[in-house]
Amino acid sequence: MAVEPTTRRGIPASGPESGTPTESGESGTSTIPRRSLQEEVASRLRNEIVEGVWPPGSRLQERILCERYGVSRSPLREAFQVMAKEGLLELLPGRGAVVTRPTMTDAVEYAEIITALETLAIRSACERASDEQLEEIRRLHEEIRACNEQRDIERYFRLNNALHRAIVAASGNAALIAVHEGVQRHITRLQNLSGALEAEPDKSFHEHERFVQALLARDADRAAAALHDHLTSTAEKIKERIIASE
Amino acid sequence: MAVEPTTRRGIPASGPESGTPTESGESGTSTIPRRSLQEEVASRLRNEIVEGVWPPGSRLQERILCERYGVSRSPLREAFQVMAKEGLLELLPGRGAVVTRPTMTDAVEYAEIITALETLAIRSACERASDEQLEEIRRLHEEIRACNEQRDIERYFRLNNALHRAIVAASGNAALIAVHEGVQRHITRLQNLSGALEAEPDKSFHEHERFVQALLARDADRAAAALHDHLTSTAEKIKERIIASE
DNA sequence: GTTTGGTAGATTGCCGACAAAATACAATAG
């Protein structure tokens, strides 16, 4: 085992954080991003689980992960606690950490929750979003249009998630943003694991058009109804898949 | 420092868990409740923060808490991570743990979120709740009636929270239950810190009557509307308080 | 052949220790 004399921050540097994209729009409290090893490990492990690097049911042995990330057990175990709280790991006392197995039931549950959260979010956004935030949403929507026309599915998914996040961000409700992030992460993970849940990008995009237009016009009732319909129909599609796969 | 030769589980026993009351309705997978020190500490610390033992802004020094709970720093720090993820602690890298300061803005945000979550929950409950769960809700409601008549405010609050939890539990949506628990905890904390937010138990109880009756009749639309109204009016009262206290 | 019991190895839970960073404090310069 190559024990370099790590002065204190010994993680081999992990490229630009792909899970927390740039954290735009922070106020002037310039908190220097001093990240602990624990945060670094949690961040990497989170991405790896969401992306399917660690398949559901995997047993994560401390020894192995310590070597993989080049850290000792303390920061790793602290990261484990965070991941467990996020629902990505299950910690069995005395028996270690196991990657959770998301079921199709989970998918339905998350879909219902995110529908409720985003419906609230778009209502708030209609009332409280800044013009800049709305402009960002409009921009994302146009990008998605291009992706849809070019059939760039992977990018479509990424931007789709970004759009929904942007709507929630525009609500100005910090607690809502945090809760939504956690739920959306699970949905993203399910999409990654099952290889794209969305089957009809054209229909989906058309539904987007409705609630984005309503949001830009700050018509809360119309926007909420349109978004609710969109998410409910998505949830319904998931349920149909479950029944079909049984 | 009284160092007893703790064989492995050295926490001095902390009375019946007041944060997770009995966890009713679990299936037959009898997982023996082997709790680690970390879980024990997290559980106690959580209750203490929610109950205001550690005031907002308190700096929690590891040394002090280690002595208080009779554990070493490893399980304590793991518990810190959990509490941070729950939003009760803020971990400043290199500068320790600080109890979060819930603002009145937070209160409004949580109120909005819990309104959305419980409105979803009562809809699902109308469709999917078991008769036993509905009976439990009816029983709780009757208990609350008695408390209200006897003006037993403290018990009223406790049962009120239990009623709302029971409705969410009756939704059968496990993920929703988990998310709701986290949000409700913050609201409970705010109630404790500001000494009871609810000023009109009679009005509140009357509103309860409406959505409980609708739920028992499994009338989803009526139940959702009544609960939504109840929670929205509660949220409005909070907002008024903010304005009044400025 | 299946089940029970026992043993060896591996893995986790917890602890104390060391080094880096942050804080508190004092001395000095302005």
Add this chain to the structure above:
DNA sequence: CTATTGTATTTTGTCGGCAATCTACCAAAC
């Protein structure tokens, strides 16, 4: 008297190690 710099102390971040537990494996009994 205030501001600044340097130093001592405290506190945190991380690490390796020990003991308890769990797992795997094998032997013996039914």
